[in-house]
Amino acid sequence: MIYIIWLFLSLGSFAQNNVLFEQGNTLYNAGKYAEAIDKYETILETNVQSSDLYFNLANAHYKLDNIAPSIFYYEKALLLNPNDSDIAHNLAFAKNMTVDAIDDIPDAGFSKLVKSITNITSFNTWAKFSIAFAIGFVVLFLSYYFAHATLKKRLAFIVSLTCLFLMCVTLVLAFNKQSLDKRNNPAIVFAQESQVKSEPNNRSEEVFRLHEGTKAQVLDTVSNWKKIKLADGKTGWIPSDDIKMLNNF
The missing domain is CATH 1.25.40.10 (Tetratricopeptide repeat domain)
Incomplete structure (x- = not known):
């Protein structure tokens, strides 16, 4: 009822x-x-x-x-x-309406390649692929163990090892995706202008200023302050009330 x-x-x-x-x-x-x-x-x-x-x-x-x-x-x-x-x-x-011009520091080389592959899909999907390859490995290894024909044994062995390799790769990608998602804490500056400090208090030195609409990554929280990192690598502390977290649904 x-x-x-x-x-x-x-x-x-x-x-x-x-x-x-x-x-x-x-x-x-x-x-x-x-x-x-x-x-x-x-x-x-x-x-x-x-x-x-x-x-x-x-x-x-x-x-x-x-x-x-x-x-x-x-x-x-x-x-x-x-x-x-x-x-x-x-x-x-x-x-284009924002005031702050922040240069993005792109990933390079192998790190960029791994990140691009990792972000192709979600953690859950990579985990499902890993489980599927694990099941495939077990089934094919059993087929290899019980097969009598030489060709079937050889084929089952090669494909089972391939599944084992792919299981390890997708498992690594799944945990890498989980790590990337955990570190991804984006926020948008809502204050018209905000002073970013070197430490989480008003008495500390101002390191730079940000204006509304700028995106930053939140690294840490202390009291009413958030430690942020910009796309160009700059870091500092901003009042929590000056930004809004994007991942809060």
């Missing part, structure tokens, strides 16, 4: 959110961007997450020249749908 009640409530909430989403789209198309944002944010308050919702919300903020929110929601949409070219295209336009 409780499950049925919960199901009806869920369906009602889903229908209501669809109505709000369409209302938001209608307002957006009419040029009423602030009102469209209100509709989209009402949906977010129900803990509903989707790339389409974040994308439309980002578009509305972009139309109002709200730099930080537009970049923030484009980035959120891209996290949920990383292969969407429209999101990536609009995000690039939004980044």
Whole structure:
């Protein structure tokens, strides 16, 4: 009985959110961007997450020249749908509005190759590949052990070793992906201008300043301060209230 009640409530909430989403789209198309944002944010308050919702919300903020929110929601949409070219295209336009010019330090050589391969898919998918190759190895090794024909034994042995090798490779990629995801804590600066300090306190030296819309990686947290790292390698401490974490869904 409780499950049925919960199901009806869920369906009602889903229908209501669809109505709000369409209302938001209608307002957006009419040029009423602030009102469209209100509709989209009402949906977010129900803990509903989707790339389409974040994308439309980002578009509305972009139309109002709200730099930080537009970049923030484009980035959120891209996290949920990383292969969407429209999101990536609009995000690039939004980044053109930012003040800070930060040069990205690209990975090079073998490190770049490993990172590119690791990011092809998720940790769970790499783990599933590893399990599949492990099962393949066991089955083929048993086939090799019990086979009588020389050709079958040789073939089963070679393919089983191949599965063993691929199992090890995908297992390493799975743990590497897990490590990369764990270290990936992006955030967007929301303060119009923020002083980045050398230590997590207001008395320490200012090392540089950041402006709204800039993206950084969060390395550590101490009290009300976050240690951040920029794409060019610079690090420092910024007040926690000046940034918003992207991975908080």
